[in-house]
Structure formats: structure tokens, C-alpha cells
Amino acid sequence: MRANLADIQVGQDRALIGLGMANVVSPMMGGLFVSTSAALTAANYRAGGRMRTSTFASRAVLLAAILAFPDLIFSMPLVVLSAILVFVGINTIDRWALRTARQALLGDSAAGRTQARRNMAVVAAVALATVLGQPVVGAVVGVALACIVFMIEMSRPVVRRKEIVGKTRSRRIRSTAQTELLAIHERELAVLELQGVLFFGNADELAEEIDRLPSVVRVIILDFRAVSDVDASGALTLQQISARCARRGQRLFFSDLRDAEALEEFTSQSDGPNIYPDLEAALERFEEEIVERTDSAARSVIEVPLERTDFGMTMAPEDLKMLMSYLDRVEFPKGAVLCRAGDQADRLWMLTRGCISVWVDAPGGRRRLASIGAGCTVGEMGFLTERPRSTDVIADEDVVAYELTSSAANKISRAKPHIAQAVLRSIARQLSDRLRNATEDLRMSHM
Numbered sequence: 001m002r003a004n005l006a007d008i009q010v011g012q013d014r015a016l017i018g019l020g021m022a023n024v025v026s027p028m029m030g031g032l033f034v035s036t037s038a039a040l041t042a043a044n045y046r047a048g049g050r051m052r053t054s055t056f057a058s059r060a061v062l063l064a065a066i067l068a069f070p071d072l073i074f075s076m077p078l079v080v081l082s083a084i085l086v087f088v089g090i091n092t093i094d095r096w097a098l099r100t101a102r103q104a105l106l107g108d109s110a111a112g113r114t115q116a117r118r119n120m121a122v123v124a125a126v127a128l129a130t131v132l133g134q135p136v137v138g139a140v141v142g143v144a145l146a147c148i149v150f151m152i153e154m155s156r157p158v159v160r161r162k163e164i165v166g167k168t169r170s171r172r173i174r175s176t177a178q179t180e181l182l183a184i185h186e187r188e189l190a191v192l193e194l195q196g197v198l199f200f201g202n203a204d205e206l207a208e209e210i211d212r213l214p215s216v217v218r219v220i221i222l223d224f225r226a227v228s229d230v231d232a233s234g235a236l237t238l239q240q241i242s243a244r245c246a247r248r249g250q251r252l253f254f255s256d257l258r259d260a261e262a263l264e265e266f267t268s269q270s271d272g273p274n275i276y277p278d279l280e281a282a283l284e285r286f287e288e289e290i291v292e293r294t295d296s297a298a299r300s301v302i303e304v305p306l307e308r309t310d311f312g313m314t315m316a317p318e319d320l321k322m323l324m325s326y327l328d329r330v331e332f333p334k335g336a337v338l339c340r341a342g343d344q345a346d347r348l349w350m351l352t353r354g355c356i357s358v359w360v361d362a363p364g365g366r367r368r369l370a371s372i373g374a375g376c377t378v379g380e381m382g383f384l385t386e387r388p389r390s391t392d393v394i395a396d397e398d399v400v401a402y403e404l405t406s407s408a409a410n411k412i413s414r415a416k417p418h419i420a421q422a423v424l425r426s427i428a429r430q431l432s433d434r435l436r437n438a439t440e441d442l443r444m445s446h447m
Contacts, residue, residue: 097123118149158202159209160226161193170283172355175310175375176433178291185290188218191279195226203237210241218250219289221282225256255282284371303353303400309375310433311350314426319419326412327402338378338393345382345389346406348427351375354399359392371396380427383409 048054066073100123104116122145130138174182190213198206210220224230230238242252253274276282306312312320330349332338338349338356355373359366369391372378382389383406404423413420 122146122149156196158194158196158198158206159192160195161191162209163191163193170280170287170371171369172284172287172371172373173376173434174287174291174373175304175308176313177308178373178375181294182287182290185294187214187216188290189221189283189286190214190217190219191221191223191283193223193226197228198230198234198238200231200233200237203234207237207241207244210245215248219253219286220245220250221253221255221279221286223255223279223282225279227256230257253282253285255279280368304351304374306350306352306402309350309352309377310430311377311426314429315422319422322416322419323412323423324402326408327404328408330401330403332395332399332401334395334397336395336399338395338399339389340392341389343389345379345385345387348377348379348383348404349401350377350404351399351401353401354395354397356393356395356399359394360390377427377430380430384424384427 097120100116100119104113104120107113107116122142125145126138126142129141169182169186192206192209194206196202213220238252245252251274253276255276256278257275274282274285276285306324307317307320315323327350332354339345341360351372351374353374355371356378357371358369360369361367378393378401379389383404386406409420409423412423
């Protein structure tokens with residue numbers, strides 16, 4: 001108990017000798033046998049006791065009170081003792097149990113809630129066995145249940161979910177041309193979400209699942225988000241799978257891999273293992289490769305002409321030519337902040353090179369909502385509503401854009417009303433297309 005609370009090393013032999021001496025002395029003074037008390041230790045620690053002398057001091061105070069004021073001590077109402085026991089009991093509740101209970105009820109994912117509920121069931125069974133029997137019985141029950149849970153975990157299929165044919169896409173907002181291009185090549189991607197522990201008992205199952213994928217699949221993303229461990233035999237199987245995929249012209253992407261360094265020792269791809277921090281990053285990499293391979297004008301190192309952006313493609317050529325006289329060409333280096341939450345929304349940007357990310361401060365920490373690539377418009381919602389920015393917009397790489405300010409838009413409205421109407425129609429069409437794509441992605445994710 002002391003080791004868990006104070007993070008110190010405790011000699012087991014020394015603790016056992018001390019407990020034995022206490023059991024020898026206690027009967028001589030008319031007491032019963034004694035054992036370690038987690039409740040007393042936790043209460044002492046949470047009251048501020050950090051040294052071994054605090055244990056002796058608390059016991060000495062109790063002994064002195066009993067010897068000096070026995071009548072007062074023994075006349076204490078039972079309800080007061082009950083309240084003290086309840087208070088001490090609440091303070092000894094393990095914080096891990098509280099977090100697990102909260103996860104079981106309010107967890108973000110169904111898999112996390114299931115795991116938390118299983119852990120809480122084990123805790124409840126061990127506690128019940130301890131209360132009705134004795135600590136030894138509780139320990140036996142805990143070991144038995146842990147073995148059962150382990151066997152259940154090992155018996156689950158290693159592939160929890162398999163997505164093919166464009167059901168999984170990144171959150172990057174792309175131009176209409178790039179979206180249509182990705183739709184043509186969507187069958188080249190397969191995403192396999194894994195779970196449990198990858199070891200020799202189920203690694204072959206993963207290999208068979210990959211072998212059964214359609215021959216048109218060129219990139220396979222293995223999502224390790226729900227994988228708790230990969231042992232040496234599992235990593236060796238991944239090496240064999242990687243080599244087999246390479247012979248077929250396929251590539252493996254690994255996402256959410258906890259022990260990436262260990263995997264690098266076993267996997268061998270011609271360009272090194274493709275390891276990404278999360279599924280979103282792996283999906284973006286696949287999409288970027290498709291775009292760069294099939295559309296040279298869409299590469300981030302090449303600037304997209306304004307007429308090929310979503311803004312330009314939704315306007316008549318003569319209107320766009322007239323609009324360009326009101327636009328400013330701006331450049332942002334990698335890491336530059338285009339705007340921050342709370343800033344005045346007095347401009348929008350039409351990206352022609354590079355990409356940006358949209359960030360928001362959430363209760364759980366800073367979170368990236370989406371990324372927006374060349375050919376798309378940024379900041380149009382705040383520009384229309386004239387409300388302060390709700391997110392931070394930061395350049396992921398060197399960015400080139402055309403900027404339309406509110407003052408320029410007002411000049412257009414007075415001098416060229418039909419151009420202003422064309423700008424509003426273009427923004428409305430882009431927002432409509434994004435909403436339609438988001439609705440389609442939501443529908444596909446629930447299929």
C-alpha cells in the first residue's frame with residue numbers, strides 16, 4: 001500500500017518480519033492477531049504523513065488517549081465511530097476505480113466502455129469475495145477472473161473492423177476537382193482496425209484477412225488504436241505480411257502504433273515503414289499520394305491557378321477576371337497563424353498552394369478539427385456572418401493565397417454589384433458542397 005501511495009520501494013521481508021513481531025507482542029497484551037491495514041495507511045498518507053515516524057506518532061497518540069482518557073473514549077457514541085469509519089472509507093477509495101467507473105458510463109468509445117465495465121466487474125467481484133470471505137479468497141478470485149478476461153481478450157478476432165471502397169476518408173477539406181479525383185481511386189485503399197494483443201495465436205488471421213483483400217487495393221492501413229500490445233511473434237508476422245504485400249505492389253501504413261521503434265526492427269519496406277501518429281494522418285498521406293500521382297498541378301510545391309480553385313470554378317471567367325483586381329496575393333510561411341479565435345473576421349483566403357489546419361481549444365485539450373488544402377476557401381463563414389473567429393487557422397506548410405478583405409468586398413458591392421452577387425453565390429455553393437460531403441461521410445460511417 002505504501003509503495004503505491006508514496007511511490008517508494010518497500011522490502012517485503014522487512015514488512016513480513018515486522019508483522020510477525022506484532023503478532024507475537026499483541027497476544028501478550030491481550031490483543032488479537034494483526035494484519036496490515038490499507039485503510040489506516042491511506043488515511044495517514046492523505047492526512048499529510050510522509051515519513052515512517054508519522055505511523056508511530058499516530059499510534060502513540062491513540063495509545064495515550066486510551067490510557068489517559070479510557071472513560072471518555074469508550075463513552076463515545078457509536079454513531080460518531082460510524083461517521084469516522086465512513087469518512088476514512090471514502091478517503092481510501094482508489095482514484096483508479098473512480099476513473100474506471102466514469103469511463104464505463106461516459107467513455108468516448110464503445111470499446112473503451114466495454115473494457116472499463118469488465119474491469120469494474122472484476123473489482124466488484126474481488127471486493128465482494130473479500131468482504132464475505134477473506135483477503136486470500138479475494139486474491140484467488142481476482143487471479144481467476146484475470147485469467148478468464150485474458151482468455152476472452154485472446155479469443156477475440158484481431159480484425160475488429162474492415163473498411164474498403166471509400167467508406168473512410170480524412171477530414172481534410174479539398175477542392176471539388178481533388179474530391180472527384182479521390183472518388184475515382186477510392187478502391188485502392190483498405191483500412192483494417194485491429195484490437196486486443198497481436199501475437200502468434202492471431203497474427204496468421206491478420207495475414208489471411210490481408211490476403212483476401214481485392215487485388216485493386218494498393219495501400220493497406222493497419223489501425224492499432226485498440227491494440228494493447230504486439231509481441232515479437234506478432235511483429236515477425238508483420239514483417240512477413242509487409243514483404244508479401246511488397247511483392248504484390250501493395251504498401252502497409254501503420255497508425256496509432258504505441259511501440260513504433262520495436263516495429264521498425266521487424267518491418268522492412270523499400271522506403272521504410274510508413275508509421276503515422278493516428279489514422280487521420282495515414283489517410284491524408286494516402287490521399288496526397290493519389291493527388292500528386294495523378295494531378296501534377298495539384299502538388300503542394302506548384303501553385304494552383306485561381307481559376308482552378310473552387311472559388312474560380314464557380315464563377316464566370318469574366319467575373320473572376322474582374323474580381324482579381326480587388327484581391328491581394330499573400331504568402332504565409334510554415335507555422336504562420338492566419339487568424340486566431342476571437343479575431344475579427346474581416347477577410348477570407350483562397351488557397352492556391354499549401355495547406356492549413358483548423359484548431360480549437362476543447363476541454364480535453366487542443367484539437368485539430370480539419371485541414372484545408374490548395375483550391376479551397378478559408379474563413380468564409382466568419383466573413384459572411386461578421387462574427388469573431390471561432391478557431392485558430394495555422395499554416396501546415398508554406399502557403400500562397402488570394403485574400404479578399406471586407407473593405408474590398410464593400411467596394412465591389414458599390415462599384416460592381418453583380419460581382420458581389422457572384423462572390424456570394426460561389427461561397428454558398430462551396431458551403432453547400434462541404435455540407436453534402438459531411439453528410440455523406442456521416443452516412444457512410446454508420447453503414
